[in-house]
Amino acid sequence: MPHQVNEAIESHYTRPDVGSLILAALARAGKDLDQLTPEDLTPIDAFHIRGRAATLELAHVVALDAKKRVLDVGSGIGGTSRCLAQKFxxxxxxxxxxxxYWRAAAMLSAKVGLQALTEYRQGDAVNLPFEDETFDVVWSEHVAMNIPDKTQLYSEMYRVLKPGGVVAIYDILAGPSGPVLFPVPWARTPATSFLVEPVELRQLLEEAGFVISDWTDSTEAARTWFTSLVEKIQKNGLPPLGFHVLMGSDFQVMAQNQGRNLQEGRITLAQVVARK
Structure with a gap:
């Protein structure tokens, strides 16, 4: 069963040669492909609600600095890893x-000169290909929604962290008012969507051995951001560079559903930091 779920998740996110699609979209947006900067990639890089602002908020809570070795679980095309490497x-x-995704991530990091600080591997979050106690920070943004075995997910995160290390999570959780409307950016059907409620996430982290040090409900900020995104798309159409390059033509429906899920309390958002 996990193998079938993984295949379904991979097919949801996979677009053939996504790296070339991204480069073509950058060119259409007027970017010089020989002199790309991390900022040029921003409209497509931060594939999560509230984008780079949410990443930087979490990084400041974690007190990231150049001494920290970070594992980004579910790193996508590498937007978060590049942001953290560049800023800290x-x-x-x-x-x-x-x-x-990880091939595109490596290509884009090389294009913006961050290959010395970033590296990418293919791997499963519930069976991480790393030794025990390797990382100072395990980072994860908008990933656990696709993972059914959350007990194994958080125990793997705990395993690869050094003693005293922290897990930094920014995730979509189940809201109080009923089932999610599909399709959404993380799943076209309920078959690959596995949301837990905030109380369940707290329990899962504590059972894995973590001590929660910071918990922020960022649902309201997410609602505001998403309303503004949908209004922009309705007014100006899809920009040359945006998440639709990754998700394809049904992204507009996904975005509308995501907005409704937020407005109607079907999903909530949490920023969580917990220590080993």
């Missing part, structure tokens, strides 16, 4: 289930 000088390893 830390070394970041990204691991992602989708081969097209």
């Amino acid at each position: 000088g830390c070394r970041v390893t990204g691991v992602d289930l989708t081969e097209e």
Whole structure:
């Protein structure tokens, strides 16, 4: 069963040769492909609600600095890893289930000159390909929604952390008012969506051995951000560079559903930091 779920998740995210699609979209947006900067990638890089602002908020809570070795679980096309490497000088390893994504991540990091601080591997979050006690920070943004075995997910995060290390999570959780409307950016059907409620996430982390040090409900900020995103799309159409390059033509429906899920309390968002 986990193998079938993994295949379904990979097929949800995979678009053939996504790296070339991204470069073509950058060119259409007027970017010089020989002189790309991390900022040029921003509209497509931060594939999570509230984008780079949410990443930086979490990084400041964690007190990231250049001495920290970071594992980004579910690193996608590498937006978060590049942001953290560029802003804080830390070394970041990204691991992602989708081969097209981690290949694109490595290519884009090289294009913006961050290959010395970032590296990418294909791997499963519930069976991380790393030794015990390797990382100072395990980072994860908008990933656990696709993972059914959360007990194994958080115990793997705990295992690869050094003693005193922290897990930094920014995730979509089940809201109080009923089932999610599909399709959404993380799943086209309920078959690959595994949301837990905030109380369940707290329990899962504590059972894995973590001590929670910071918990922020960021649902309201997410609602505001998403309303503004949908209004922009309705007014101006899809920009040359955006998440639709990764998700394809049904992204507009996904975005509308995501907005409704937020507004109607079907999903909530949490920023969580917990220590080993």
